[in-house]
Amino acid sequence: DGGITQSPKYLFRKEGQNVTLSCEQNLNHDAMYWYRQDPGQGLRLIYYSQIVNDFQKGDIAEGYSVSREKKESFPLTVTSAQKNPTAFYLCASSAGQANTEAFFGQGTRLTVV
Amino acid sequence: AQKVTQAQTEISVVEKEDVTLDCVYETRDTTYYLFWYKQPPSGELVFLIRRNSFDEQNEISGRYSWNFQKSTSSFNFTITASQVVDSAVYFCALVDSNYQLIWGAGTKLIIKP
Numbered sequence: 650d651g652g653i654t655q656s657p658k659y660l661f662r663k664e665g666q667n668v669t670l671s672c673e674q675n676l677n678h679d680a681m682y683w684y685r686q687d688p689g690q691g692l693r694l695i696y697y698s699q700i701v702n703d704f705q706k707g708d709i710a711e712g713y714s715v716s717r718e719k720k721e722s723f724p725l726t727v728t729s730a731q732k733n734p735t736a737f738y739l740c741a742s743s744a745g746q747a748n749t750e751a752f753f754g755q756g757t758r759l760t761v762v
Numbered sequence: 763a764q765k766v767t768q769a770q771t772e773i774s775v776v777e778k779e780d781v782t783l784d785c786v787y788e789t790r791d792t793t794y795y796l797f798w799y800k801q802p803p804s805g806e807l808v809f810l811i812r813r814n815s816f817d818e819q820n821e822i823s824g825r826y827s828w829n830f831q832k833s834t835s836s837f838n839f840t841i842t843a844s845q846v847v848d849s850a851v852y853f854c855a856l857v858d859s860n861y862q863l864i865w866g867a868g869t870k871l872i873i874k875p
Contacts, residue, residue: 691867753807
């Protein structure tokens with residue numbers, strides 16, 4: 650079935666460690682997105698990519714990094730520079746046009762221990 | 763500035779009641795798109811509806827209906843005869859001229875049996 654797969658579902662990180670969240674899609678979508686969601690909050694855009702080998706910072710990119718080497722994959726690295734990384738992370742993809750909806754993965758819940 | 767406001771943080775109703783979730787948006791674009799998404803407790807956002815700025819026709823899908831009014835910049839969502847399975851966080855979103863989704867803060871809907 651077509652869709653977006655995020656892994657892992659739960660992730661624990663020690664302070665000072667970098668961790669990478671995986672996001673894979675088989676929808677042949679050009680655009681991919683990473684959002685952060687804190688408890689009781691809306692979605693905040695971290696990074697987005699509209700084409701392979703290109704990506705743009707969103708509203709809260711500090712302390713995060715991404716790559717887009719393949720159309721299907723858009724991994725997010727939470728670096729040690731991110732001071733408050735505990736959150737729910739959602740990956741999404743879309744055809745990249747204004748009138749097309751985004752499809753979301755099931756999310757990764759990251760906890761710093 | 764592009765903005766989406768969902769003033770209702772949380773709504774609680776008893777099963778079978780009708781409930782309306784409000785969404786007010788701001789945009790300077792003449793062509794734009796509005797979306798509603800549902801986020802059940804599992805975390806994955808599910809697309810519900812898309813509406814473009816030229817189509818003010820209201821839409822009904824089963825127990826769900828949407829009222830789009832450009833005059834008041836609103837795109838409200840009504841659930842008729844609510845059910846416990848409707849319990850979720852509902853997000854309204856606007857696509858801006860850069861094809862980016864501008865999200866409302868979400869409304870948490872609690873349906874009590």
